[in-house]
Amino acid sequence: xxxxxxxxxxxxxxxxxxxxGEVDPGWVILLYGELGAGKTVLVRxxxxxxxxPARVHSPTFNLLHVYRGGRLPLFHLDLYxxxxxxxxxxxxxxxxxxxxxxxxxxxPERLVGTAPWPAWAPLPRRLRRVHLEIxxxxxxxxxxxxxxxxxxx
Numbered sequence: 001x002x003x004x005x006x007x008x009x010x011x012x013x014x015x016x017x018x019x020x021g022e023v024d025p026g027w028v029i030l031l032y033g034e035l036g037a038g039k040t041v042l043v044r045x046x047x048x049x050x051x052x053p054a055r056v057h058s059p060t061f062n063l064l065h066v067y068r069g070g071r072l073p074l075f076h077l078d079l080y081x082x083x084x085x086x087x088x089x090x091x092x093x094x095x096x097x098x099x100x101x102x103x104x105x106x107x108p109e110r111l112v113g114t115a116p117w118p119a120w121a122p123l124p125r126r127l128r129r130v131h132l133e134i135x136x137x138x139x140x141x142x143x144x145x146x147x148x149x150x151x152x153x
Contacts (some may be wrong), residue, residue, distance in 0.1 A: 001143060001144070001145040002143070002144055002145070003141060003142070003143045004095065004141075004142045004144075005135070005139065005140070005141055005142075006138075006139065006140040006141075006142055007137075007138065007139060008016070008138040009038065009041045009138070012041045012042050012045065012132075012140060012142070013041050013042070013044055013045035013048070014045060014140060015042065015045060016017075016041070016042040016043060016044065016045020016046040016047075016048070016049060017045040017046070017048050017049035018045075018049060019045075019046055019049060019128075020045065020046045020047070020048060020049015020050040020071075021049050023046070023049075023050070023072065023102045023126075024072075024102075024125060024126070025072060025099075025100050025101060025102070025125065026098055026099070026100075026124055026125030026126070027096070027102045027103070027124060027125055027126045027127075027128070028098060028102075028103045028104075028105065028117075028124035028126070028127050028128070028131045029046070029102070029104045029105070029127075029128045029130060030105050030108035030112070030127070030128070030130065031104060031105065031106045031107075031108065031130050032042075032107075032108065032109065032129070032130065032131045032132070033130075033132030033133065033134075034134065036134065037132035037133065037134055037140060038132050038140050038142075039058075039106045039132060040057070040058040040106070041051050042130070042132070042142075043056055043074075043076050043104050043106075043138060044056040046074065046102070046104065047070065047074050050067075050070035050071050050072055050074055051069070051070035051072075052067045052068065052069050052070035052074060053069050053070050053133065054067040054068070055067060056076070058078060058106075060100050062079060063077060063079070063081070063082075063091060063093065064076065064077050064078075064093060065095060066096075072100075072101045072102050073099075073100065073101030073102070074097045074101055074102050074103075074104065075099060075101055075102070075103040075104070076103075076106075077093060077096060077103065077104070077105045077106065078105075078106040078107060079093075079105060079106065079107040079108065079110035079111055080106065080107045080110070082107075082110045083110070083111075083114065084110060084111075084113075085111055085112075085118055085120075087109075087110070087123045088110070088111050088117065094121065097111075097121050097122070097124075098121065098122045098123070098124045098125075103124075116147050117147075119139075126146055127146065127147040128144055128145070128146050128147070129144065129145055129147060130142060130143070130144040131143045131144070144149075
């Protein structure tokens with residue numbers, strides 16, 4: 001488990017950019033944190049790190065944004081308005097969970113509950129769990145870990 005303290009949005013975005021240089025197809029990144037914790041800022045950095053020129057927005061109302069034009073496509077899901085795994089399937093989002101690009105899921109507890117990954121979903125190539133905590137107006141603690149695939153299947 002690694003911990004980073006972000007002193008502002010630029011730090012959070014820089015962390016995302018760094019991750020954009022290391023991700024591979026089939027990665028899934030789960031973002032936990034309350035509203036305003038910086039989840040979308042981190043995704044914006046990830047998109048930049050992948051080389052995507054797209055303008056990144058929170059997909060809350062659309063549930064999904066797909067950003068292409070970089071090294072890999074980025075699938076950004078926001079499950080805030082969904083009630084659970086069945087709602088994810090009913091919304092047709094299961095095909096975006098693991099794919100040829102990188103998937104980032106905001107509010108993943110709507111999908112996984114307390115499990116590391118849903119048993120019915122294909123296994124990601126790598127699963128990174130990220131917790132963003134608000135420490136102050138601009139300060140964030142970002143704790144992340146990569147979950148071993150043996151724990152998922």
